[in-house]
Amino acid sequence: MPRADAQRNLDALLAAAKEEFAAHGVDVGVRAIAARAGVGTATLYRHFPLRSDLIAAVFRREIDDVTAEAARLAETHEPGEALELWAQRYTEFVATKHGLGAALRSGEPAYSGLREYFEGNAGPALRRLLDDAAQAGVIRDGVDPIELIGAIANLCAPAPGSSDTSRAPRMVRLLLDGLRYGALPTR
Known part of the structure:
Protein backbone atom coordinates (compact mmCIF):
# COMPACT_ATOMS: atom_id res chain seq x y z
CA MET A 1 0.00 0.00 0.00
CA PRO A 2 1.52 3.34 -1.02
CA ARG A 3 2.05 6.07 1.55
CA ALA A 4 -0.76 8.62 1.74
CA ASP A 5 1.25 11.34 -0.01
CA ALA A 6 2.37 8.93 -2.73
CA GLN A 7 -1.26 7.85 -3.25
CA ARG A 8 -2.37 11.50 -3.49
CA ASN A 9 0.33 12.14 -6.10
CA LEU A 10 -0.70 9.04 -8.03
CA ASP A 11 -4.38 10.06 -7.95
CA ALA A 12 -3.50 13.62 -9.00
CA LEU A 13 -1.36 12.34 -11.88
CA LEU A 14 -4.09 10.01 -13.15
CA ALA A 15 -6.73 12.75 -12.94
CA ALA A 16 -4.44 15.27 -14.66
CA ALA A 17 -3.48 12.81 -17.39
CA LYS A 18 -7.15 11.99 -18.01
CA GLU A 19 -7.95 15.69 -18.44
CA GLU A 20 -4.92 16.39 -20.63
CA PHE A 21 -5.58 13.31 -22.79
CA ALA A 22 -9.20 14.42 -23.25
CA ALA A 23 -8.16 17.94 -24.20
CA HIS A 24 -5.02 17.28 -26.23
CA GLY A 25 -4.74 13.55 -26.96
CA VAL A 26 -2.42 10.92 -25.53
CA ASP A 27 0.66 12.55 -27.07
CA VAL A 28 0.40 15.58 -24.75
CA GLY A 29 3.66 16.53 -23.05
CA VAL A 30 4.42 15.03 -19.67
CA ARG A 31 5.31 18.47 -18.31
CA ALA A 32 1.71 19.60 -18.88
CA ILE A 33 0.41 16.55 -17.03
CA ALA A 34 2.83 17.03 -14.12
CA ALA A 35 2.01 20.75 -13.90
CA ARG A 36 -1.74 20.08 -13.88
CA ALA A 37 -1.19 17.48 -11.13
CA GLY A 38 0.94 19.88 -9.10
CA VAL A 39 3.97 17.58 -9.05
CA GLY A 40 7.34 17.52 -10.73
CA THR A 41 8.17 15.43 -13.77
CA ALA A 42 10.42 13.25 -11.59
CA THR A 43 7.35 12.24 -9.58
CA LEU A 44 5.50 11.42 -12.79
CA TYR A 45 8.39 9.27 -14.04
CA ARG A 46 8.75 7.55 -10.65
CA HIS A 47 5.16 6.34 -10.94
CA PHE A 48 5.12 5.90 -14.73
CA PRO A 49 8.55 5.33 -16.28
CA LEU A 50 7.01 5.06 -19.77
CA ARG A 51 4.20 7.07 -21.36
CA SER A 52 2.49 3.77 -22.13
CA ASP A 53 2.44 2.95 -18.39
CA LEU A 54 0.57 6.21 -17.73
CA ILE A 55 -1.86 5.68 -20.62
CA ALA A 56 -2.60 2.13 -19.44
CA ALA A 57 -3.14 3.28 -15.84
CA VAL A 58 -5.55 6.03 -16.92
CA PHE A 59 -7.42 3.57 -19.11
CA ARG A 60 -7.69 1.01 -16.28
CA ARG A 61 -8.97 3.66 -13.87
CA GLU A 62 -11.55 4.77 -16.43
CA ILE A 63 -12.65 1.16 -16.94
CA ASP A 64 -13.10 0.82 -13.18
CA ASP A 65 -15.10 4.07 -13.08
CA VAL A 66 -17.36 3.05 -15.99
CA THR A 67 -17.94 -0.36 -14.40
CA ALA A 68 -18.75 1.12 -10.99
CA GLU A 69 -21.12 3.60 -12.64
CA ALA A 70 -23.14 0.72 -14.12
CA ALA A 71 -23.64 -0.82 -10.69
CA ARG A 72 -24.56 2.54 -9.14
CA LEU A 73 -27.06 3.33 -11.89
CA ALA A 74 -28.67 -0.13 -11.62
CA GLU A 75 -29.32 0.55 -7.94
CA THR A 76 -30.59 4.11 -8.26
CA HIS A 77 -32.58 4.31 -11.52
CA GLU A 78 -35.27 2.50 -13.43
CA PRO A 79 -33.78 -0.08 -15.85
CA GLY A 80 -34.29 1.87 -19.09
CA GLU A 81 -32.98 5.09 -17.60
CA ALA A 82 -30.01 3.30 -16.02
CA LEU A 83 -29.05 1.86 -19.41
CA GLU A 84 -29.38 5.24 -21.13
CA LEU A 85 -27.35 7.03 -18.46
CA TRP A 86 -24.64 4.39 -18.61
CA ALA A 87 -24.50 4.63 -22.41
CA GLN A 88 -24.07 8.41 -22.06
CA ARG A 89 -21.24 7.88 -19.55
CA TYR A 90 -19.58 5.32 -21.81
CA THR A 91 -19.97 7.67 -24.79
CA GLU A 92 -18.09 10.36 -22.83
CA PHE A 93 -15.42 7.79 -21.96
CA VAL A 94 -14.90 6.83 -25.60
CA ALA A 95 -15.29 10.26 -27.18
CA THR A 96 -12.56 11.82 -25.04
CA LYS A 97 -9.86 9.27 -25.86
CA HIS A 98 -8.09 11.10 -28.70
CA GLY A 99 -5.35 8.88 -30.07
CA LEU A 100 -5.96 6.08 -27.59
CA GLY A 101 -7.06 3.54 -30.19
CA ALA A 102 -3.85 3.91 -32.18
CA ALA A 103 -1.80 3.74 -29.00
CA LEU A 104 -3.55 0.58 -27.85
CA ARG A 105 -2.93 -1.08 -31.23
CA SER A 106 0.78 -0.20 -31.11
CA GLY A 107 1.84 -3.50 -29.57
CA GLU A 108 3.32 -1.76 -26.52
CA PRO A 109 3.62 -4.33 -23.68
CA ALA A 110 1.94 -1.99 -21.16
CA TYR A 111 -1.30 -2.36 -23.13
CA SER A 112 -1.41 -6.15 -23.15
CA GLY A 113 -4.45 -7.40 -21.34
CA LEU A 114 -6.34 -4.09 -21.39
CA ARG A 115 -8.96 -5.33 -23.83
CA GLU A 116 -9.55 -8.43 -21.73
CA TYR A 117 -9.65 -6.31 -18.57
CA PHE A 118 -12.21 -4.02 -20.16
CA GLU A 119 -14.42 -6.79 -21.50
CA ALA A 157 -15.48 7.88 -33.84
CA PRO A 158 -15.43 11.25 -35.57
CA ALA A 159 -15.94 11.40 -39.31
CA PRO A 160 -12.74 10.89 -41.33
CA GLY A 161 -10.65 14.05 -41.33
CA SER A 162 -12.52 15.52 -38.37
CA SER A 163 -12.04 15.61 -34.63
CA ASP A 164 -15.66 16.60 -33.95
CA THR A 165 -17.21 14.19 -31.46
CA SER A 166 -20.42 16.21 -30.98
CA ARG A 167 -22.51 13.77 -33.02
CA ALA A 168 -21.65 10.80 -30.78
CA PRO A 169 -24.40 11.32 -28.17
CA ARG A 170 -27.06 11.70 -30.87
CA MET A 171 -25.90 8.56 -32.66
CA VAL A 172 -25.85 6.54 -29.44
CA ARG A 173 -29.40 7.69 -28.56
CA LEU A 174 -30.46 6.50 -32.01
CA LEU A 175 -28.81 3.12 -31.36
CA LEU A 176 -30.60 2.80 -28.01
CA ASP A 177 -33.89 3.70 -29.69
CA GLY A 178 -33.26 0.72 -31.96
CA LEU A 179 -32.94 -1.60 -28.94
CA ARG A 180 -36.51 -0.73 -28.02
CA TYR A 181 -37.79 -2.31 -31.24
CA GLY A 182 -39.04 -5.79 -30.41
CA ALA A 183 -39.14 -5.24 -26.65
CA LEU A 184 -41.59 -7.57 -24.99
CA PRO A 185 -43.98 -5.93 -22.54
CA THR A 186 -43.69 -7.18 -18.98
CA ARG A 187 -46.35 -9.57 -17.86
Missing part, protein backbone atom coordinates in the same frame (compact mmCIF):
# COMPACT_ATOMS: atom_id res chain seq x y z
CA GLY A 120 -14.13 -8.78 -18.27
CA ASN A 121 -15.27 -5.83 -16.17
CA ALA A 122 -17.50 -3.64 -18.33
CA GLY A 123 -19.14 -6.60 -20.10
CA PRO A 124 -20.74 -8.11 -16.97
CA ALA A 125 -21.69 -4.66 -15.64
CA LEU A 126 -23.48 -3.85 -18.90
CA ARG A 127 -24.99 -7.36 -19.00
CA ARG A 128 -26.83 -6.55 -15.75
CA LEU A 129 -28.19 -3.29 -17.17
CA LEU A 130 -29.30 -5.02 -20.37
CA ASP A 131 -30.96 -7.90 -18.51
CA ASP A 132 -32.77 -5.51 -16.17
CA ALA A 133 -33.99 -3.39 -19.10
CA ALA A 134 -35.14 -6.46 -21.04
CA GLN A 135 -36.98 -7.83 -17.99
CA ALA A 136 -38.67 -4.45 -17.57
CA GLY A 137 -39.81 -4.65 -21.20
CA VAL A 138 -38.02 -1.48 -22.33
CA ILE A 139 -35.54 -3.14 -24.73
CA ARG A 140 -35.51 -6.41 -26.60
CA ASP A 141 -33.81 -9.42 -25.05
CA GLY A 142 -30.61 -11.00 -26.28
CA VAL A 143 -28.40 -7.93 -26.77
CA ASP A 144 -24.75 -8.89 -26.41
CA PRO A 145 -22.98 -6.41 -24.10
CA ILE A 146 -19.63 -6.61 -25.90
CA GLU A 147 -21.29 -6.01 -29.27
CA LEU A 148 -23.17 -3.01 -27.84
CA ILE A 149 -19.94 -1.64 -26.36
CA GLY A 150 -18.30 -1.98 -29.77
CA ALA A 151 -21.23 -0.36 -31.55
CA ILE A 152 -21.17 2.61 -29.19
CA ALA A 153 -17.41 2.96 -29.63
CA ASN A 154 -17.79 2.92 -33.41
CA LEU A 155 -20.48 5.58 -33.28
CA CYS A 156 -18.19 7.78 -31.18
Whole structure:
Protein backbone atom coordinates (compact mmCIF):
# COMPACT_ATOMS: atom_id res chain seq x y z
CA MET A 1 0.00 0.00 0.00
CA PRO A 2 1.52 3.34 -1.02
CA ARG A 3 2.05 6.07 1.55
CA ALA A 4 -0.76 8.62 1.74
CA ASP A 5 1.25 11.34 -0.01
CA ALA A 6 2.37 8.93 -2.73
CA GLN A 7 -1.26 7.85 -3.25
CA ARG A 8 -2.37 11.50 -3.49
CA ASN A 9 0.33 12.14 -6.10
CA LEU A 10 -0.70 9.04 -8.03
CA ASP A 11 -4.38 10.06 -7.95
CA ALA A 12 -3.50 13.62 -9.00
CA LEU A 13 -1.36 12.34 -11.88
CA LEU A 14 -4.09 10.01 -13.15
CA ALA A 15 -6.73 12.75 -12.94
CA ALA A 16 -4.44 15.27 -14.66
CA ALA A 17 -3.48 12.81 -17.39
CA LYS A 18 -7.15 11.99 -18.01
CA GLU A 19 -7.95 15.69 -18.44
CA GLU A 20 -4.92 16.39 -20.63
CA PHE A 21 -5.58 13.31 -22.79
CA ALA A 22 -9.20 14.42 -23.25
CA ALA A 23 -8.16 17.94 -24.20
CA HIS A 24 -5.02 17.28 -26.23
CA GLY A 25 -4.74 13.55 -26.96
CA VAL A 26 -2.42 10.92 -25.53
CA ASP A 27 0.66 12.55 -27.07
CA VAL A 28 0.40 15.58 -24.75
CA GLY A 29 3.66 16.53 -23.05
CA VAL A 30 4.42 15.03 -19.67
CA ARG A 31 5.31 18.47 -18.31
CA ALA A 32 1.71 19.60 -18.88
CA ILE A 33 0.41 16.55 -17.03
CA ALA A 34 2.83 17.03 -14.12
CA ALA A 35 2.01 20.75 -13.90
CA ARG A 36 -1.74 20.08 -13.88
CA ALA A 37 -1.19 17.48 -11.13
CA GLY A 38 0.94 19.88 -9.10
CA VAL A 39 3.97 17.58 -9.05
CA GLY A 40 7.34 17.52 -10.73
CA THR A 41 8.17 15.43 -13.77
CA ALA A 42 10.42 13.25 -11.59
CA THR A 43 7.35 12.24 -9.58
CA LEU A 44 5.50 11.42 -12.79
CA TYR A 45 8.39 9.27 -14.04
CA ARG A 46 8.75 7.55 -10.65
CA HIS A 47 5.16 6.34 -10.94
CA PHE A 48 5.12 5.90 -14.73
CA PRO A 49 8.55 5.33 -16.28
CA LEU A 50 7.01 5.06 -19.77
CA ARG A 51 4.20 7.07 -21.36
CA SER A 52 2.49 3.77 -22.13
CA ASP A 53 2.44 2.95 -18.39
CA LEU A 54 0.57 6.21 -17.73
CA ILE A 55 -1.86 5.68 -20.62
CA ALA A 56 -2.60 2.13 -19.44
CA ALA A 57 -3.14 3.28 -15.84
CA VAL A 58 -5.55 6.03 -16.92
CA PHE A 59 -7.42 3.57 -19.11
CA ARG A 60 -7.69 1.01 -16.28
CA ARG A 61 -8.97 3.66 -13.87
CA GLU A 62 -11.55 4.77 -16.43
CA ILE A 63 -12.65 1.16 -16.94
CA ASP A 64 -13.10 0.82 -13.18
CA ASP A 65 -15.10 4.07 -13.08
CA VAL A 66 -17.36 3.05 -15.99
CA THR A 67 -17.94 -0.36 -14.40
CA ALA A 68 -18.75 1.12 -10.99
CA GLU A 69 -21.12 3.60 -12.64
CA ALA A 70 -23.14 0.72 -14.12
CA ALA A 71 -23.64 -0.82 -10.69
CA ARG A 72 -24.56 2.54 -9.14
CA LEU A 73 -27.06 3.33 -11.89
CA ALA A 74 -28.67 -0.13 -11.62
CA GLU A 75 -29.32 0.55 -7.94
CA THR A 76 -30.59 4.11 -8.26
CA HIS A 77 -32.58 4.31 -11.52
CA GLU A 78 -35.27 2.50 -13.43
CA PRO A 79 -33.78 -0.08 -15.85
CA GLY A 80 -34.29 1.87 -19.09
CA GLU A 81 -32.98 5.09 -17.60
CA ALA A 82 -30.01 3.30 -16.02
CA LEU A 83 -29.05 1.86 -19.41
CA GLU A 84 -29.38 5.24 -21.13
CA LEU A 85 -27.35 7.03 -18.46
CA TRP A 86 -24.64 4.39 -18.61
CA ALA A 87 -24.50 4.63 -22.41
CA GLN A 88 -24.07 8.41 -22.06
CA ARG A 89 -21.24 7.88 -19.55
CA TYR A 90 -19.58 5.32 -21.81
CA THR A 91 -19.97 7.67 -24.79
CA GLU A 92 -18.09 10.36 -22.83
CA PHE A 93 -15.42 7.79 -21.96
CA VAL A 94 -14.90 6.83 -25.60
CA ALA A 95 -15.29 10.26 -27.18
CA THR A 96 -12.56 11.82 -25.04
CA LYS A 97 -9.86 9.27 -25.86
CA HIS A 98 -8.09 11.10 -28.70
CA GLY A 99 -5.35 8.88 -30.07
CA LEU A 100 -5.96 6.08 -27.59
CA GLY A 101 -7.06 3.54 -30.19
CA ALA A 102 -3.85 3.91 -32.18
CA ALA A 103 -1.80 3.74 -29.00
CA LEU A 104 -3.55 0.58 -27.85
CA ARG A 105 -2.93 -1.08 -31.23
CA SER A 106 0.78 -0.20 -31.11
CA GLY A 107 1.84 -3.50 -29.57
CA GLU A 108 3.32 -1.76 -26.52
CA PRO A 109 3.62 -4.33 -23.68
CA ALA A 110 1.94 -1.99 -21.16
CA TYR A 111 -1.30 -2.36 -23.13
CA SER A 112 -1.41 -6.15 -23.15
CA GLY A 113 -4.45 -7.40 -21.34
CA LEU A 114 -6.34 -4.09 -21.39
CA ARG A 115 -8.96 -5.33 -23.83
CA GLU A 116 -9.55 -8.43 -21.73
CA TYR A 117 -9.65 -6.31 -18.57
CA PHE A 118 -12.21 -4.02 -20.16
CA GLU A 119 -14.42 -6.79 -21.50
CA GLY A 120 -14.13 -8.78 -18.27
CA ASN A 121 -15.27 -5.83 -16.17
CA ALA A 122 -17.50 -3.64 -18.33
CA GLY A 123 -19.14 -6.60 -20.10
CA PRO A 124 -20.74 -8.11 -16.97
CA ALA A 125 -21.69 -4.66 -15.64
CA LEU A 126 -23.48 -3.85 -18.90
CA ARG A 127 -24.99 -7.36 -19.00
CA ARG A 128 -26.83 -6.55 -15.75
CA LEU A 129 -28.19 -3.29 -17.17
CA LEU A 130 -29.30 -5.02 -20.37
CA ASP A 131 -30.96 -7.90 -18.51
CA ASP A 132 -32.77 -5.51 -16.17
CA ALA A 133 -33.99 -3.39 -19.10
CA ALA A 134 -35.14 -6.46 -21.04
CA GLN A 135 -36.98 -7.83 -17.99
CA ALA A 136 -38.67 -4.45 -17.57
CA GLY A 137 -39.81 -4.65 -21.20
CA VAL A 138 -38.02 -1.48 -22.33
CA ILE A 139 -35.54 -3.14 -24.73
CA ARG A 140 -35.51 -6.41 -26.60
CA ASP A 141 -33.81 -9.42 -25.05
CA GLY A 142 -30.61 -11.00 -26.28
CA VAL A 143 -28.40 -7.93 -26.77
CA ASP A 144 -24.75 -8.89 -26.41
CA PRO A 145 -22.98 -6.41 -24.10
CA ILE A 146 -19.63 -6.61 -25.90
CA GLU A 147 -21.29 -6.01 -29.27
CA LEU A 148 -23.17 -3.01 -27.84
CA ILE A 149 -19.94 -1.64 -26.36
CA GLY A 150 -18.30 -1.98 -29.77
CA ALA A 151 -21.23 -0.36 -31.55
CA ILE A 152 -21.17 2.61 -29.19
CA ALA A 153 -17.41 2.96 -29.63
CA ASN A 154 -17.79 2.92 -33.41
CA LEU A 155 -20.48 5.58 -33.28
CA CYS A 156 -18.19 7.78 -31.18
CA ALA A 157 -15.48 7.88 -33.84
CA PRO A 158 -15.43 11.25 -35.57
CA ALA A 159 -15.94 11.40 -39.31
CA PRO A 160 -12.74 10.89 -41.33
CA GLY A 161 -10.65 14.05 -41.33
CA SER A 162 -12.52 15.52 -38.37
CA SER A 163 -12.04 15.61 -34.63
CA ASP A 164 -15.66 16.60 -33.95
CA THR A 165 -17.21 14.19 -31.46
CA SER A 166 -20.42 16.21 -30.98
CA ARG A 167 -22.51 13.77 -33.02
CA ALA A 168 -21.65 10.80 -30.78
CA PRO A 169 -24.40 11.32 -28.17
CA ARG A 170 -27.06 11.70 -30.87
CA MET A 171 -25.90 8.56 -32.66
CA VAL A 172 -25.85 6.54 -29.44
CA ARG A 173 -29.40 7.69 -28.56
CA LEU A 174 -30.46 6.50 -32.01
CA LEU A 175 -28.81 3.12 -31.36
CA LEU A 176 -30.60 2.80 -28.01
CA ASP A 177 -33.89 3.70 -29.69
CA GLY A 178 -33.26 0.72 -31.96
CA LEU A 179 -32.94 -1.60 -28.94
CA ARG A 180 -36.51 -0.73 -28.02
CA TYR A 181 -37.79 -2.31 -31.24
CA GLY A 182 -39.04 -5.79 -30.41
CA ALA A 183 -39.14 -5.24 -26.65
CA LEU A 184 -41.59 -7.57 -24.99
CA PRO A 185 -43.98 -5.93 -22.54
CA THR A 186 -43.69 -7.18 -18.98
CA ARG A 187 -46.35 -9.57 -17.86
